[in-house]
Amino acid sequence: MPAAPEASGSGRIGVVGPVLAALLLATGLLLLREALVVLGAVSGAPWLPAAAEGLRGLAPAWWLVPAGLAVALVGLWLLVSALRPRSRRTLPLTSGTGVFLHTRDVARLAAGAAREVDGVLSASATATRRAVGVTVHGTADVREEVARAVTETLTPLRTAPRVDVRVRTGRDDERNDR
Known part of the structure; x- marks a missing residue:
């Protein structure tokens, strides 16, 4: 087929x-x-x-x-x-059957993987065909762990998007509220 x-x-x-x-x-x-x-x-x-x-x-x-x-x-x-060409908002998986993920689903996967990391209180993500942006609220600097978890979750994609992680801790929120 x-x-x-x-x-x-x-x-x-x-x-x-x-x-x-x-x-x-x-x-x-x-x-x-x-x-x-x-x-x-x-x-x-x-x-x-x-x-x-x-x-x-x-x-x-x-x-x-x-x-x-x-x-x-x-x-x-x-x-x-x-x-003009139509917009492309899907990313192919490594399977040979033509399975694709929409960019909003890639963002959901990235946010879910970030939430599973210890020290993360909440996470949100946005995705394009080239990059995934993850914003986490955590108790410590968990940037490396979140980036690793998101990258591992997105390995089934044929071409892995760039992963950008922003971490906000309680101290950052206090500074932003002033």
Whole structure:
């Protein structure tokens, strides 16, 4: 069985898609209303001819150039955003079957490994594909023990991320409170 491909996140244009879909839906509803009015299925006057008649007497204005430029730049940004690679937030394991861990799961594993070290009162972690940051509150300087435990826990990853450990003791908290 071939290995599974690495999962990718949503594209960077994830917010724009629903907005454009809503605008397209509104345009479709407007055109449907116009068609029903013209066919006589709905009473009322058509809106589009009145809107076109209102635009008939407009002359060129200075503000149309910057507005057109702004619209062109937004369109270019949308095009570049749509063509950019999707985000990758998973890390492959050493298995040959294509098993991956999400970066938030790597952070959870790192925080759990740090909590198991003697002298650690609490731990939190953040992770990217290249680094894991662990912050621990402890009774002593347990930096080396935490780094060793986290590194050992993350050995099943194909490429081990860099581990950065910050230790806060009671004395540090007292200094930070002042």
